[in-house]
Amino acid sequence: MSASARQVIVIGGGLGGLWATLALAEAGHRVMLFSLFEVMRSHSACAQGGINAVLDMKGQHDSVQQHIVDTIKGGSYLANQPPIQSMCEDAPGLIRTFERMGVTFSRTPEGLLDQRLFGGVKHKRTCFAGASTGQQLLYGVDQQVRRLETEGKVEKQEWWEFLSIVKDVDGVCRGIVAMDLRSLEVRAFRADAVVLASGGLGQIYAPKTTCSTNSTGAAASRVYQQGARFANAEFFQFHPTAMLGEDKTRLMTEAARGEGGRVWVPKDPGDRREPLRIPESERFYFLEDWYPSYGNTVPRDIAARAIWKVTRELGLGVGGADAGESRDRVYLDLTHLDRNFVSTRLGAILSIYRKFAGQDPLETPMEIFPAAHYAMGGLWVDYEKDPTRGGMKAGSPRNHATNIPGLYACGECDYAYHGANRLGANSLLSASYSGRVAGEAVASYLSGLEQGAEAAPAALFETESRRQADLNQQFSRPRGDQNPFRLHRELGALMTTQVGVVRDNAELDAALSSLRELEQRFERLDLSESSRWANQSLAHARQVFDMVKLAQVMAASARARDECRGAHFKPAFDLAIPQGKFPGDPEFEAYRERWKANNADWLKTTVAEYHPDGPRIAFEPVDLGLLAPEQPRDYR
Amino acid sequence: MHAEANRQTVELRIRRQDRPNAAPYWQSFVLEARAGANVVSLLMDLREHCVTKDGERVDPVAFEHNCMEEVCGACAMLINGLPRPACSALIAELEAPIRLEPLPKFPVVRDLMVDRARMFEHLKQVKAWVRIDGAWDNHERAPRISPQDWAANYLYSRCMSCGCCMAACPQVGSDQAFVGPAPLAQVRLMNAHPTGRYDKTERLHAIMAEGGLSDCGNAQNCVRVCPKAIPLTTAIGELGRQTTLQALKDLFGND
Numbered sequence: 083m084s085a086s087a088r089q090v091i092v093i094g095g096g097l098g099g100l101w102a103t104l105a106l107a108e109a110g111h112r113v114m115l116f117s118l119f120e121v122m123r124s125h126s127a128c129a130q131g132g133i134n135a136v137l138d139m140k141g142q143h144d145s146v147q148q149h150i151v152d153t154i155k156g157g158s159y160l161a162n163q164p165p166i167q168s169m170c171e172d173a174p175g176l177i178r179t180f181e182r183m184g185v186t187f188s189r190t191p192e193g194l195l196d197q198r199l200f201g202g203v204k205h206k207r208t209c210f211a212g213a214s215t216g217q218q219l220l221y222g223v224d225q226q227v228r229r230l231e232t233e234g235k236v237e238k239q240e241w242w243e244f245l246s247i248v249k250d251v252d253g254v255c256r257g258i259v260a261m262d263l264r265s266l267e268v269r270a271f272r273a274d275a276v277v278l279a280s281g282g283l284g285q286i287y288a289p290k291t292t293c294s295t296n297s298t299g300a301a302a303s304r305v306y307q308q309g310a311r312f313a314n315a316e317f318f319q320f321h322p323t324a325m326l327g328e329d330k331t332r333l334m335t336e337a338a339r340g341e342g343g344r345v346w347v348p349k350d351p352g353d354r355r356e357p358l359r360i361p362e363s364e365r366f367y368f369l370e371d372w373y374p375s376y377g378n379t380v381p382r383d384i385a386a387r388a389i390w391k392v393t394r395e396l397g398l399g400v401g402g403a404d405a406g407e408s409r410d411r412v413y414l415d416l417t418h419l420d421r422n423f424v425s426t427r428l429g430a431i432l433s434i435y436r437k438f439a440g441q442d443p444l445e446t447p448m449e450i451f452p453a454a455h456y457a458m459g460g461l462w463v464d465y466e467k468d469p470t471r472g473g474m475k476a477g478s479p480r481n482h483a484t485n486i487p488g489l490y491a492c493g494e495c496d497y498a499y500h501g502a503n504r505l506g507a508n509s510l511l512s513a514s515y516s517g518r519v520a521g522e523a524v525a526s527y528l529s530g531l532e533q534g535a536e537a538a539p540a541a542l543f544e545t546e547s548r549r550q551a552d553l554n555q556q557f558s559r560p561r562g563d564q565n566p567f568r569l570h571r572e573l574g575a576l577m578t579t580q581v582g583v584v585r586d587n588a589e590l591d592a593a594l595s596s597l598r599e600l601e602q603r604f605e606r607l608d609l610s611e612s613s614r615w616a617n618q619s620l621a622h623a624r625q626v627f628d629m630v631k632l633a634q635v636m637a638a639s640a641r642a643r644d645e646c647r648g649a650h651f652k653p654a655f656d657l658a659i660p661q662g663k664f665p666g667d668p669e670f671e672a673y674r675e676r677w678k679a680n681n682a683d684w685l686k687t688t689v690a691e692y693h694p695d696g697p698r699i700a701f702e703p704v705d706l707g708l709l710a711p712e713q714p715r716d717y718r
Numbered sequence: 719m720h721a722e723a724n725r726q727t728v729e730l731r732i733r734r735q736d737r738p739n740a741a742p743y744w745q746s747f748v749l750e751a752r753a754g755a756n757v758v759s760l761l762m763d764l765r766e767h768c769v770t771k772d773g774e775r776v777d778p779v780a781f782e783h784n785c786m787e788e789v790c791g792a793c794a795m796l797i798n799g800l801p802r803p804a805c806s807a808l809i810a811e812l813e814a815p816i817r818l819e820p821l822p823k824f825p826v827v828r829d830l831m832v833d834r835a836r837m838f839e840h841l842k843q844v845k846a847w848v849r850i851d852g853a854w855d856n857h858e859r860a861p862r863i864s865p866q867d868w869a870a871n872y873l874y875s876r877c878m879s880c881g882c883c884m885a886a887c888p889q890v891g892s893d894q895a896f897v898g899p900a901p902l903a904q905v906r907l908m909n910a911h912p913t914g915r916y917d918k919t920e921r922l923h924a925i926m927a928e929g930g931l932s933d934c935g936n937a938q939n940c941v942r943v944c945p946k947a948i949p950l951t952t953a954i955g956e957l958g959r960q961t962t963l964q965a966l967k968d969l970f971g972n973d
């Protein structure tokens with residue numbers, strides 16, 4: 083290792099963290115990699131669908147430019163355009179690198195990479211590996227990191243939970259404090275730079291989420307509470323069709339609707355008959371009714387809102403009023419389709435549903451509901467624009483830097499690429515790409531660093547680890563009747579209802595006060611567990627507390643944004659397209675002007691900063707250098 | 719089917735252990751299981767309210783899980799005596815009372831949590847990776863792979879290191895050196911890759927050494943329990959042929 087080799091800490095071993103680790107180790111630095119468990123178990127393994135890159139393998143004249151435009155428009159122009167440009171340009175090279183690692187991408191008859199169509203775009207641009215793309219990509223980088231481990235370049239700290247960063251007097255990040263999830267030892271680690279790659283935050287909506295348990299957002303919340311800015315927190319993607327479950331809701335891909343699946347509820351919500359005994363005339367096919375030209379294939383967000391309306395506003399969920407919580411259900415029906423066709427086209431869904439519901443979608447309609455899926459928002463990160471090429475400047479130390487010097491963020495925990503909504507198969511790309519960019523940026527940062535963490539006084543580290551140990555003590559002392567797992571459930575229910583698919587300012591105000599009350603209830607916490615070894619209740623309670631803090635940012639950001647954009651839907655501020663009018667019609671052009679005026683007001687990044695009384699919300703401009711917003715989205 | 723229609727109560731008998739070297743003991747819990755409940759969802763319920771069948775309030779049962787979709791491999795345990803992922807073990811399909819024990823062959827951390835670090839050490843030992851020059855774009859594609867080869871390789875690439883096969887294998891043990899079926903299958907996978915093949919000799923030597931392929935007694939237990947239906951014994955058979963050839967090459971030196 084060269085004399086200039088420095089110590090870096092990467093937190094998280096999903097696609098983002100492992101790519102950052104590879105880039106840093108290959109630049110000659112020592113990496114210590116922290117994860118809640120063996121890194122190959124990270125949430126990235128759950129992604130089934132695929133990863134986008136323009137390879138134009140299907141004779142469709144696909145272009146990088148088109149990928150950029152689709153990503154910008156998919157995000158309703160809210161994302162800064164230079165990072166999107168660079169990501170789309172570098173995507174093919176990233177896929178080639180994954181392929182060299184041995185990732186088992188699906189093949190064409192000629193043995194080349196196969197590509198398929200994915201939601202929201204017109205070109206076959208998505209590479210995939212059977213029905214387990216995320217798993218295969220994750221294992222590809224996991225294997226490379228394991229190789230670097232044997233070469234002494236990477237040291238894994240699995241089963242350690244990140245608790246906080248350590249800042250010096252100048253506010254520069256000089257290391258972290260973490261807890262051994264087995265011995266519960268709390269310890270400080272010095273580092274010349276820290277990369278946070280802790281993933282998404284769908285668990286804030288548990289159990290109505292498709293995310294794994296590692297997606298709590300707690301780590302991002304912790305650095306936010308230490309001064310890192312958090313951007314676009316109100317933008318959260320809900321997937322319309324997730325199968326129900328007590329532990330989590332599992333994703334049923336869009337293909338189910340694309341291949342002819344029909345969504346319906348009984349007209350009489352109290353109808354107790356088995357669904358197939360309900361005659362056609364007594365079923366309400368609400369998507370077909372409300373969106374005659376698209377029917378069941380309306381985009382994700384439209385479908386989610388319609389299901390929300392049917393169940394929560396019209397009270398037409400399956401089972402009706404006396405079903406209580408479980409009326410959050412509608413049918414996704416494949417039983418009218420040809421069995422062989424469904425088995426070949428939707429085999430993966432059939433097997434998941436059979437495995438986890440114990441029922442066969444060929445025999446009975448599936449029961450589904452929208453679920454929290456992907457956080458577009460995340461830690462605010464910087465970039466340096468390349469003045470000649472227009473994208474991000476390669477190797478700039480500003481890329482993926484948070485506002486805390488020495489602290490970087492990548493993967494789903496940053497906010498950079500998806501604006502107000504994410505296109506399918508674009509986030510395995512952004513997680514991987516941002517990891518590599520963050521790694522390269524940290525390497526540049528380190529080469530300009532005059533003094534490393536070794537010079538920081540020991541007292542800094544001692545103080546912070548004592549503070550964290552004290553917090554553990556405080557959480558462990560029984561002080562009342564509040565169970566951390568129950569608090570988590572309440573948080574999920576509250577967020578699902580009040581900061582979910584459909585938003586309303588009065589509801590958001592109520593949510594903010596409920597969240598403050600939820601936070602106060604931690605003063606009466608009782609872990610119901612006294613073990614000093616592998617105490618999961620302690621770790622969970624601390625996570626839930628930080629999730630509540632982050633939920634406040636989400637609710638406050640949603641409250642602040644009085645418009646509809648992408649996944650953020652506030653009907654009171656909806657600018658509806660005049661019915662039956664098209665570009666050129668005066669009514670449509672008047673609408674276009676209203677749409678532009680709204681952009682002038684609201685096309686800006688939401689930035690939250692921590693304050694003990696609650697988040698402070700501000701806005702900053704978006705770089706629209708490549709494509710100015712002229713075209714409102716029109717899905718008629 | 720309506721969720722309320724088939725609620726049922728179910729008894730869990732759980733083998734607990736407070737610490738790595740503490741003595742194990744059994745406790746029983748009676749819980750309500752809703753339609754679609756699985757072993758992980760019941761263990762989650764238990765965290766909130768952990769009272770034994772006899773009414774004694776006890777510490778929650780420690781267990782591992784992450785994806786709840788049978789893809790991360792975290793939640794493997796012995797369920798009614800069989801090693802399998804807990805998240806895909808539906809209560810309605812299990813005989814009650816349901817016995818839960820930590821995955822054997824691995825040291826217990828606490829309750830149903832085990833330490834599978836050994837399995838990852840074995841992956842290092844057999845060099846289960848494709849050696850690349852670096853994780854940058856070198857503007858070269860990897861070589862082509864026929865759809866037939868892809869289909870065969872893909873089966874092995876789905877191994878989620880859950881450890882079920884290791885738990886079932888009579889030759890794997892904490893005091894034995896045998897690397898076990900999952901890492902062997904990864905050797906099969908890497909040796910089949912067009913550039914992974916460049917390090918085939920080294921991998922074969924690794925499994926021809928002590929604790930390697932010859933320790934496999936061909937009992938076939940592994941392949942029966944793998945939740946991902948990975949053809950482990952097929953891999954072991956293929957590796958048998960590869961190592962035989964390698965031994966000849968080593969002898970006559972014509973590599």
Ligand SMILES: Cc1cc2nc3c(=O)[nH]c(=O)nc-3n(C[C@H](O)[C@H](O)[C@H](O)COP(=O)(O)OP(=O)(O)OC[C@H]3O[C@@H](n4cnc5c(N)ncnc54)[C@H](O)[C@@H]3O)c2cc1C
Nearest residue numbers: 094095096097098118126131132244281493494507509510
């Ligand atoms: C069901 C599902 C399907 C999806 N399918 C697709 C798809 O087909 N295509 C697509 O592009 N995207 C898809 N996505 C999105 C995509 O999977 C994720 O955005 C992406 O994998 C996130 O990667 P990551 O590296 O940021 O985080 P993760 O993979 O979640 O990794 C987070 C890491 O951080 C660690 N960590 C977290 N907190 C701490 C802490 N406090 N201390 C230490 N370590 C910590 C964890 O241990 C873990 O290693 C899907 C998402 C879901 C929910």
Ligand code: SF4
Nearest residue numbers: 887934935937938940
């Ligand atoms: S076939 Fe070999 S590896 Fe599989 S269980 Fe038997 S002895 Fe173990």
Ligand code: SF4
Nearest residue numbers: 877878880881883944
């Ligand atoms: S081979 Fe199968 S049983 Fe063994 S670790 Fe892999 S997935 Fe688990």
Ligand code: FES
Nearest residue numbers: 784786788791805
């Ligand atoms: S929780 Fe991931 S395999 Fe069961």
